[in-house]
Amino acid sequence: MTEVLSTHGLVARYGDFQALYDVDVEVHEGEAVALIGANGAGKSTFLRAILGLLPVKPEMVHLDGKPIGGTPTDRMVQKGVAIVPEGRRLFTGMSVSDNLRVAIDQTSRLGRKGGWTLKRLYQLFPILEEKAKTPVQSLSGGQQQMVSIGRALLCQPRLLLCDEISLGLAPRVIREIYTALPEIRAHGTSIVVVEQDVGLAKSASDRLYCMLEGRVTLTGRSEEITREQIGEAYFGGGHAVV
């Protein structure tokens, strides 16, 4: 399988505070990779570093084998990397369809092509078509999350980064959103999910990386990794590779 994204000794800092230490992660085409870890383990920082929201050296992040670390966020979208940010970050002053239109406008401006259309998105999340004219503020948390995912998909990503999309949602809604992931992968899009819910992360991914205090403490195929191994990597102990 071709490698889409890889990081090599990725280091990121917030001022004097070093948040990531030599993180090596690989994502292959069509693959779903989960990133798990406790609060403050560096999962979101990892996504921010990839997206050019934190200063990193070019050679630390490779996309299709080319060094792209530190590329500005909007250029990353152009290269096919989209994010579903933590806390959804919708454009609160706009309706559902206008939120989606921002992505449509920009991708057509940048000349990116792909299979995601409004029609397909509405098939994936039918409720969005029903609520198209509704201001996003009056949607439920789950519906807002769907807008956020839809917005990212309309950027026609080859790699979709999902930052804690289950946070603050009811279990039934989480299941509904996670059932959409295989459908997204069927379009050839690779996915990185950042999750705190280990069970959810395991079932939704091919491989997983466990992070602790800015370092990767465990990697392997999701179905082969045991709860005990995760427990040890999650809370501390030796570095384990399965």
Added chain:
Amino acid sequence: MTSISTTVDQATPPVVNVRRQTLSGVIALSLFALIIVALATMAWWAKTGTIRMVLELCCYIVAAQMWNMLAGYAGLVSVGQQAFIGVTGYAVFVLAQTFGVNPFLAIPLALVVPAIVAIPCYLLLHRLDGPYFAIGTWVVAEVFRLVASNLGWVNAGAGMSLGVMRDYSGFERNVAMSILCALMILVAIGGSYWFLRSRYGLALIAMRDNPVAASSQGVNVRRLRFMIYVAAAVGCGFAGAVYFMAQLRINPPSAFDPMWSNVAIFIVMIGGIGTIEGVVIGALIYFVADRFFGEYGASYFVVLGVMTVLVALYARTGIWGMISKYWDAPWFPIRRHLMVEKEDRS
């Protein structure tokens, strides 16, 4: 399998209807056209005093709308727009008085100056964030004032007079002022409206709501901010050029008066930040207040300041925000209603 575009069939985009114009918008647009015509023909129906008053109001509207684009959409809170107002005012005086250029031709020529000056200013300032940016813009404006106060060829602290205007009759000057007012409003309000409805518009509103999320949708926030900063410099410059041409005199304290930014902030905050309607409402309120209470001097400014603070604390969306909560009839509709045709859903 090399890339997504080969694995997924290129679905044709769905048939969509985009509707943006509303009845209130059509009425407002017709009124806007009427106002532009009325402004342009002022010389034939208004007294000189009235024209001067309207000209002042137009300058406030333009400066406020430029501040609105900066703070309301680009998230760039500037308190130093007087830098460009003054620089352009001076440019007109230097071109017309020193180099003998026709003063009315000097105005469009002078607009090149703020555009050029804005570029190095922005390169300096764009690294600053929030309040640091605001202070930075003020410092830039103060530097400009100090330079003008010490520069011999703009007559330093004594300032300049536009003596060449004596060559024109009062009526000719009134005609020019009227047309300049109409042009200014057309460019500032009409131009902003056009910009917000253009392809950049939605990106701009997205940026207003959440710059980080906008950039992760592919919006080039850095470039948009730069474009708006330069455009706002030129817009403010236009207001400055017209204002000081009408005044016939310019000196450093009046050209680089922080009052310009204060008034712009008041107008936008009271009227409703991030909307064009708010600027029009705010400017009218300021103008009326200034006519009636201006004589009270300092205490009047205290009242204006307190009002701005109260609005900022308790009614962030300003008067227009309160109105549109109950009455959804925008004068300048920029929202789009996207409708996928039913038969396309299948």
